[in-house]
Every structure is written in structure tokens, then in C-alpha cells.
Amino acid sequence: MARILRLFIFVGILGLAAFFYLTRPVGVDPDDFANLVGDPSHGTQVFHAAGCASCHAAPKTDFSDHPILSGGQKFPSPFGTFNAPNISPDPQNGIGGWTLLxxxxxxxxxxxxxxxxxxxxxxxxxxxxxxxxxxxxxxxFMDALPISYSPSLPHDVGFPFNIRRTLGGWKLLFANSDWVLTNAESPEIERGRYLVEALAHCGECHTPRNALGGLKRGDWLQGAFIPGEGKVPAIASGQLDWAPSDIAYYLETGFTPEFDSAGGAMTHVVENMGQLSASDRESIAAYLKLIP
Ligand code: HEC
Ligand code: HEC
Structure with a gap:
């Protein structure tokens, strides 16, 4: 009996150790950032392409070149409601004083x-x-943005999702930094892929998710459903039969070929894409045409 108990305790400890090992937070490689000096003027472009203000600007503020990233927008999900935090350069309430790493x-x-x-x-x-x-x-670029003193709001997320350690398991299952389009055969497609898959994170809204919130990479850009937003259309080539120039024009102005205008969460995306160069928007269109 005592031996069985000891065995159970041993297996239990092993299990916990494995859980803690597998779910530990793993950062980026510090060597990649050791000697970098940031260029704020190029940072403006990155900021627009990455859409940081779409989530971190205060709710219902107008976009500007120097937005106040006070946070406060709410993001409902099947797991609870997330509040975007203050990421302005205030050291108390924002991210002022953070190192590059x-x-x-x-x-x-x-x-x-x-x-x-x-x-x-x-x-x-x-x-x-x-x-x-x-x-x-x-x-x-963000270091020079205006300060907001608004404190970040806590998230409203239930058990077990309120235990952040469990997210280590989620990352193991679903975080995948391989390109979806594996062969980008020209600089234009490579640029489009970088914008769509990395910076502008189009897949976060346009790709369906599984029950645990992981992106279904096999259904890349095939359309999705977002709580609070509704249906998000497919933008893969088979389902969006717009010419590349129509797509680029939509990203610049928000007008569809039928002269409807972009609504919902896409409004902010268009505001951001409108700040990019025409060749960036064309490269996004060229990339979308390659997604089956
Ligand atoms: C789709 C919405 C969304 C976008 C786009 C977004 N964020 Fe966030 N961000 C969030 C949410 C939600 C959190 C809170 C995460 C948490 O608490 O676990 C967050 C957290 C952060 C944090 C941590 C803040 C803290 O106090 O610990 C930083 C830094 C941050 N975001 C920076 C950025 C930057 C830079 C960009 C653009 C490259 C960006 N975010 C784009 C939603 C977003
Ligand atoms: C925050 C969520 C979100 C992100 C990120 C996003 N979209 Fe959208 N997109 C939407 C929504 C919602 C619509 C529907 C807009 C409407 O109903 O007017 C849409 C519509 C579109 C349409 C019009 C499709 C049609 O049939 O009318 C295109 C094209 C498009 N998005 C391309 C993109 C590209 C390219 C990116 C990345 C640069 C992107 N989207 C990023 C949410 C998003």
C-alpha cells in the first residue's frame, strides 16, 4: 500500500514538473536584439502596418499620427472579455522604461x-x-508618443483561463511562427507575406479558430466569426474574386468594387493600410491572390 502511495506521489511530482517545464514562459533570443538602434521614422510605418493603435488607442478616439495609447478597448471572446492595457510611455501605468528586450x-x-x-x-x-x-x-517610435495616466483595467476571464500559466499549454499547441505560404518566389510576394502574416495580422480576424481559440492554419484566410464583430469574409483568392487593383484600392480607401465601404473592425485596418505605400498595398493584393 505504502509503495503504491509512494509511486502515486512520485508520478504526481513528475507530472507537475513536466507541466511547469512545458508551460514555462520562453522569451525571444536576446542576441537578436543586443546591438540594435531603433529608427523612429521607419517605426511609424511599422506601427501603422502592425495596427497597434487599433486596439490600444482609447475607445472611439480619432486616429492621429501620434495617438495616445491609453488602452481601454474591450475584446469579447468565448473565454471572457479582455481589456487592452495602457501601452503609452508612462512608467507607472504604461510601458515607459521597458528595455528593448x-x-x-x-x-x-x-x-x-x-x-x-x-x-x-x-x-x-x-x-x-x-x-x-x-x-x-x-x-x-512608441517611446515618443504622448503619455496617458489611465491605469490598465483587469481582464474579465473565468477559471481556468484566469491562470496565465495554462497559456503555456496553449502556446505549445497553437503558436507557430512558420510561414503559411512557404514559397514566396519574388520580393513582392515576400513583402506581401510579411505584411499579411506578420505585421498586419490579417489571419487573426480572417482565419477560423478551433474550440480552444487556435487558428486553423489549414483554412487560412477562409473567413471566420468574431464575437462582437460577427462574420468576417473570406479573402482567399477562390472566394474573393476582386482584381489585385480592387484589393489595393479597398485597402487604401475602404471602397469595394461595388462602392460599399468597409465597416466594423476593418475600418481601422483601412486607416492603417492607407498610411502605407502603394507598393505595400499591391504586394498584399499579390499575396492574397496566391492563397487557394
Ligand atoms: C487585437 C488587439 C491588439 C493589437 C492589434 C495589439 N495589442 Fe497589445 N495587447 C492586447 C491585449 C488584449 C493585451 C493584454 C494581454 C494580456 O494581458 O495578457 C495586450 C498587451 C500588450 C502589451 C503588454 C502591456 C503590459 O502592461 O504588460 C504590450 C507591450 C503590447 N500589447 C504592445 C502592443 C504593440 C506594440 C502592438 C502593435 C505591434 C500591439 N500591442 C497590438 C491587444 C492588442
Ligand atoms: C480586426 C479584424 C480584422 C483584421 C486584422 C483584418 N480584417 Fe479584413 N475585414 C474584417 C471585417 C470585420 C471585414 C468586413 C467589413 C465589412 O463588413 O464592411 C473585413 C473585410 C475585408 C475585405 C473585404 C472583403 C469583402 O468581401 O467585402 C478585405 C479585402 C479584407 N478585409 C482584407 C484584409 C487584409 C488584407 C487584412 C490585413 C492587412 C485584413 N483584412 C485585416 C476584419 C479584419
Whole structure:
């Protein structure tokens, strides 16, 4: 009896050790960021392409070149409601004083400065594909944005999702920083792939998710359903029969070929895409045409 009990305790301890090992927060490679100096003017482009203000600007504020990233927007999900935090340069309530490595760990690995996992409502699984220099440029731009003193709001998430450690299991299952389109055969397609899959995280809204909130990469850009937003259309080539120039025009102006205008969450995406160069929008269109 005592031997069986000891065996159970032993197996239990092994199980816990495996859980803690497998779900531990893993950051980015510090060497990738060691000697980088950010260029704020290029950071502006990265900031628009990555759509940080779409989630972190205060609810219902107008977009500007220097938005106040006070947070406060709510994101309902099947697991609870997330509140975007203050990421303005205030050291108390925002992220002022963070090192580049701390910033990169948050944006690319979903790990906080004190070593906790972030919820994937923050699309770090897409940003994981960003180039380190772009992360440094982005930070140097954001460091100069106006300060907000609003404290971040706690999330409203139930058990067991309120235990951040469990997100380590989620990352093991679903975080995947391999390109979806594996062969980008020209610089234009490579650029489009970088914008769609990494910076502009189009797949976060346009790709369906499984019951645990993981993206179904096999149904890439095939349309989805978002709580609070409703149906998000498919934008893969078979289902969106617009010419590449129509797609680029839509991303610039929000007008469809039928002269409807973009609504819902796409409004902010269009505001951001309108800030990019025409060739960036064309490369996004060229990429979409390659997705079956
Ligand atoms: C789709 C909405 C969304 C987008 C887009 C987004 N974020 Fe966030 N972000 C969130 C949410 C939600 C959290 C809270 C995550 C958590 O607490 O686990 C968060 C958390 C953060 C944090 C951690 C803040 C803290 O106090 O610990 C940082 C830093 C951050 N985001 C930076 C960025 C940057 C930089 C971008 C653009 C590259 C960006 N975010 C784009 C939703 C978003
Ligand atoms: C935050 C969620 C979100 C993100 C990110 C997003 N979209 Fe959308 N997109 C939507 C929604 C919602 C609609 C529907 C808009 C409407 O009803 O007017 C839409 C509509 C579209 C349409 C029009 C399709 C049609 O049939 O009318 C295109 C094209 C499109 N998105 C492309 C993109 C591209 C390219 C990206 C990345 C650069 C992107 N979207 C990122 C939510 C998003």
C-alpha cells in the first residue's frame, strides 16, 4: 500500500514538473536584439502596418499620427472579455522604461517583464515573425508618443483561463511562427507575406479558430466569426474574386468594387493600410491572390 502511495506521489511530482517545464514562459533570443538602434521614422510605418493603435488607442478616439495609447478597448471572446492595457510611455501605468528586450518579449513571445504569459488576444503569435530591427524601430517610435495616466483595467476571464500559466499549454499547441505560404518566389510576394502574416495580422480576424481559440492554419484566410464583430469574409483568392487593383484600392480607401465601404473592425485596418505605400498595398493584393 505504502509503495503504491509512494509511486502515486512520485508520478504526481513528475507530472507537475513536466507541466511547469512545458508551460514555462520562453522569451525571444536576446542576441537578436543586443546591438540594435531603433529608427523612429521607419517605426511609424511599422506601427501603422502592425495596427497597434487599433486596439490600444482609447475607445472611439480619432486616429492621429501620434495617438495616445491609453488602452481601454474591450475584446469579447468565448473565454471572457479582455481589456487592452495602457501601452503609452508612462512608467507607472504604461510601458515607459521597458528595455528593448522586455518589449520584444511581450510583442513577439507573449511574455511579460515579470515572466507571465500574455493572452493571445494580443496577436503576438503573428508578430513573432517580425524582423528584430522592425521591433526596435517600432519601440523607438512608441517611446515618443504622448503619455496617458489611465491605469490598465483587469481582464474579465473565468477559471481556468484566469491562470496565465495554462497559456503555456496553449502556446505549445497553437503558436507557430512558420510561414503559411512557404514559397514566396519574388520580393513582392515576400513583402506581401510579411505584411499579411506578420505585421498586419490579417489571419487573426480572417482565419477560423478551433474550440480552444487556435487558428486553423489549414483554412487560412477562409473567413471566420468574431464575437462582437460577427462574420468576417473570406479573402482567399477562390472566394474573393476582386482584381489585385480592387484589393489595393479597398485597402487604401475602404471602397469595394461595388462602392460599399468597409465597416466594423476593418475600418481601422483601412486607416492603417492607407498610411502605407502603394507598393505595400499591391504586394498584399499579390499575396492574397496566391492563397487557394
Ligand atoms: C487585437 C488587439 C491588439 C493589437 C492589434 C495589439 N495589442 Fe497589445 N495587447 C492586447 C491585449 C488584449 C493585451 C493584454 C494581454 C494580456 O494581458 O495578457 C495586450 C498587451 C500588450 C502589451 C503588454 C502591456 C503590459 O502592461 O504588460 C504590450 C507591450 C503590447 N500589447 C504592445 C502592443 C504593440 C506594440 C502592438 C502593435 C505591434 C500591439 N500591442 C497590438 C491587444 C492588442
Ligand atoms: C480586426 C479584424 C480584422 C483584421 C486584422 C483584418 N480584417 Fe479584413 N475585414 C474584417 C471585417 C470585420 C471585414 C468586413 C467589413 C465589412 O463588413 O464592411 C473585413 C473585410 C475585408 C475585405 C473585404 C472583403 C469583402 O468581401 O467585402 C478585405 C479585402 C479584407 N478585409 C482584407 C484584409 C487584409 C488584407 C487584412 C490585413 C492587412 C485584413 N483584412 C485585416 C476584419 C479584419
Amino acid at each position: 522586455e518589449f520584444a518579449n511581450a510583442v513577439q513571445a507573449g511574455v511579460s517583464p515579470d515572466g507571465a504569459h500574455y493572452y493571445p488576444a494580443f496577436p503576438y503569435t503573428a508578430y513573432a515573425k517580425m524582423r528584430p530591427q522592425d521591433v526596435a524601430d517600432l519601440k523607438s
